[in-house]
Amino acid sequence: MNFEILKNDFEEGILTVTINREKALNALNRQTMLEIRYLFEVYAPDLEGLKGVILTGAGTKAFVAGADIKEFTNLNAKTGAVFSKNGQDIYFLIENFPKPVIAAVNGYALGGGCELAMACHMRIAGEKARFGQPEVNLGIIAGYGGTQRLTQLVGKGKSMELNLTGDMIGAEEAYRIGLANHLVAQGEEVAKAKEIINKIGKKAPLAVAKAIDCINAHFNEGKAAYKKEYEHFGALIETEDTKEGVAAFIEKRTANFKGI
Numbered sequence: 001m002n003f004e005i006l007k008n009d010f011e012e013g014i015l016t017v018t019i020n021r022e023k024a025l026n027a028l029n030r031q032t033m034l035e036i037r038y039l040f041e042v043y044a045p046d047l048e049g050l051k052g053v054i055l056t057g058a059g060t061k062a063f064v065a066g067a068d069i070k071e072f073t074n075l076n077a078k079t080g081a082v083f084s085k086n087g088q089d090i091y092f093l094i095e096n097f098p099k100p101v102i103a104a105v106n107g108y109a110l111g112g113g114c115e116l117a118m119a120c121h122m123r124i125a126g127e128k129a130r131f132g133q134p135e136v137n138l139g140i141i142a143g144y145g146g147t148q149r150l151t152q153l154v155g156k157g158k159s160m161e162l163n164l165t166g167d168m169i170g171a172e173e174a175y176r177i178g179l180a181n182h183l184v185a186q187g188e189e190v191a192k193a194k195e196i197i198n199k200i201g202k203k204a205p206l207a208v209a210k211a212i213d214c215i216n217a218h219f220n221e222g223k224a225a226y227k228k229e230y231e232h233f234g235a236l237i238e239t240e241d242t243k244e245g246v247a248a249f250i251e252k253r254t255a256n257f258k259g260i
């Protein structure tokens with residue numbers, strides 16, 4: 001697939017993906033969603049030496065201002081549900097990606113854009129970032145997981161408030177309530193995300209992947225997540241990387257992990 005909307009830059013093991021529809025505030029039209037699916041299903045998993053992925057928006061105004069509202073006019077009850085489920089499926093690919101995926105939120109993250117940021121493993125907010133689920137203003141609700149992931153991240157009360165009022169919150173409040181992991185000067189979002197991915201890139205890759213899997217399982221599999229945790233723990237303890245990590249600790253040196 002040729003990327004028409006996404007601009008991808010793969011450098012030193014980090015794939016930085018810019019959603020590039022600046023005139024439409026990077027709203028997610030059909031083509032953008034197809035490209036995001038392909039990116040996480042095929043393109044990124046194939047990249048040799050990939051340490052992690054950063055998602056950001058083109059320009060200085062928006063991360064992503066939502067699903068493309070202009071494509072809503074032809075939807076009916078049946079195609080609307082398919083549209084919503086398709087978005088959810090794509091966002092699960094991001095949530096379940098085995099390497100860190102970080103949203104560098106450089107402006108408006110609204111509706112499907114807020115949901116996209118929440119499907120990522122972490123969010124870095126620039127000072128001008130604005131988050132919200134304004135779907136109630138259109139007569140609909142969040143459809144790409146926003147009622148669920150916002151509740152997971154900020155708790156029921158704040159999620160109710162944001163989903164029911166459609167209000168936007170600024171970067172400082174997003175940071176205060178735990179929606180954003182870090183608050184940085186405007187323009188520094190990608191740099192901060194790179195710093196975190198580079199730090200994680202020095203850890204054992206299999207352990208990182210299993211930690212992501214277990215944390216997601218807490219929300220999607222309930223109590224079974226504890227079983228998953230001890231099973232993954234057991235599998236990891238036999239790996240070459242665990243031998244290396246333990247030996248490095250005892251020998252007082254830095255571990256050199258190989259992902260095996």
Ligand code: COA
Nearest residue numbers: 023024025027065066067068069070108110111112134135
């Ligand atoms: N879908 C499609 N187009 C969108 C869009 C979206 N979600 N968000 C913004 N755009 C387009 C606007 O239609 C406008 O296009 P035009 O120049 O062809 O008219 C362009 O992006 C710039 O947006 P504009 O509204 O003029 O900018 P603003 O600074 O006045 O307002 C926002 C910015 C983000 C507050 C406003 O665009 C907005 O409310 N967008 C919709 C947010 C939303 O409801 N998202 C959830 C969708 S489910």
